[in-house]
Amino acid sequence: RTLKIGLIPGDGIGKEVIPAGKRILEALPASLGLKFEFIDLKAGWETFQETGNALPEETVSILKSECDGALFGAVSSPTTAVKGYSSPIVALRKKLDLYANVRPVKSVRGPGVKPIDMVIVRENTEDLYVKEEKTYDTPEGKVAEAIKRISQRASSRIATIAGEIALRRQKIREGGSPSIHKGPLVTVTHKSNVLSQTDGLFRVTAREALAAGRFTSVAVEEQIVDSMVYKLFRQPEAYDVIVAPNLYGDILSDGAAALVGSLGLVPSANVGEGFAIGEPCHGSAPDIQGQGIANPIATLRSAALMLEFLNEEAAAAKIYEAVDANLEEGKLLNPDLGGKAKTEEVVQDILRRL
């Protein structure tokens, strides 16, 4: 099987880590029977400055018509509104209907390390990310409003995929992987004590979806988002799959990343029907860009995660194992993990272990 993969480095360290993602895919053992073709695609703040469009039409149409998946690096965004600029990854998620943002957060086994093995499943198309905003003047000054939109349809499908991920993880554990979990658990996160209609709809719909027959073995719990952040830090080992509306998922996944040592380790996949974009959770990190020290692991794991959602689990497992071996040995680490290694050295170490 040949997979056609779009490469969208974007800005900053996106340009340093996406090439690493490409290399690991190319280096997968031939015995897996996988071939790759790559297409370089543009998006981001630099692209906006060059072309007036942060997400050129061409990028979207090639992804749609030619690609099986993609790797997306990171984009720098202006903090103030710049006319015509809008985050390309947010737009891509919507345009390709990549409704689930899947973010596994796992600690490396080792003495003194709190065992963490969770996946945050973030709704990826709505909530405040519909970006419907307006500003108006009042006698007391400007007022701005944004719409937070929650639909039964999106809440149901995100909860369903969360349930499926919980089942799949359980199956892998039964296959013999060491586990910190007793059984599959989905924790539904919301703030329905304040937002009774929107988050209330998310909550009720998620519970309904998870009450389906095929999820009988999945335990379902709830956490209010503020308390979820608290619990995440107090007893992270208790969580398996966390499902949340878009913005809470965004915040929770950065929080969880802090628990495993660095955002530079945490991958994500933006998943739709038969399509997946791997994307490291870290941003464009202008402070370290150009120094060749960015941690490539989030991207390598994102490439693996993309493969999982394209049903190439054996290939994904290869990458995870090579990355874990590098981390468990702990000799060649980038500065974000307290090491001194360059991006290139870490990539080579991991390629060697494939």
Place this chain on the structure above:
Amino acid sequence: RTLKIGLIPGDGIGKEVIPAGKRILEALPASLGLKFEFIDLKAGWETFQETGNALPEETVSILKSECDGALFGAVSSPTTAVKGYSSPIVALRKKLDLYANVRPVKSVRGPGVKPIDMVIVRENTEDLYVKEEKTYDTPEGKVAEAIKRISQRASSRIATIAGEIALRRQKIREGGSPSIHKGPLVTVTHKSNVLSQTDGLFRVTAREALAAGRFTSVAVEEQIVDSMVYKLFRQPEAYDVIVAPNLYGDILSDGAAALVGSLGLVPSANVGEGFAIGEPCHGSAPDIQGQGIANPIATLRSAALMLEFLNEEAAAAKIYEAVDANLEEGKLLNPDLGGKAKTEEVVQDILRRL
């Protein structure tokens, strides 16, 4: 001076900790020249079940017409929409225009303890907490929408009080208290890379307010909310005052509480013009209610914080010192801190140190 204080225990452990708050105020040394009168007031889920109103008119009118301040415990809220029920603390904040929710998070000095000394200043009247929601049917199922409202007026006054708190903290530090901070710093938190109008308005307005002449000595920084949660856990010692819109402030303060060991330690004050309600950050904790083991410290510190905002700083300092002494000794601790003490024992230990 006699201060008239409303006591609103609410539900669950609120009923166990608010009496402790009352006792510490009564036990303050007479040399401070302060007297207290207390008025018991109702609010909460139980009140709703008895009277059909979670926040009786009487409670609001007595607070407005007779009280100088109040202590609020916690309320249990139903997770699904219950007709007519609405969170009384959210309503109180709006009705009394308590526009700032001030949440100091501080670690106890000690070997091996990461030094943390920050205040989260949370906007308390708008954002998604305006609770303007609607639900409608579509061919694809139900859709619900909520309004997130950000005004220049509220953003400006919350940034202003954040700046003032930063200056006040610096003054106290110069008074000789040991400090982990070089100078006053306010970190403005938002998500303007996605919400360019609403959070963009918060950001720009906060920066403008903090550019005022009297804040020249205050350093101002920004953090996107997801990255703020990450940084909060990676380098909490770097933060002094964090100012945020309502919902982010809610989430960040629970996160920060996890860093100092327990929500049972973290106080808050809901502050308006000349009025303050002290409120522990923890909830009604139905799991431990009635066992007499709730940690009273968040409430004792909330009573102190209320006094600070009523310009009774000497009295506040007394309470803080007594609480810190109990924690530093570390002998009589409640179960949330790993100890075995009852609420009553901790209260007595702290009263003894006043």
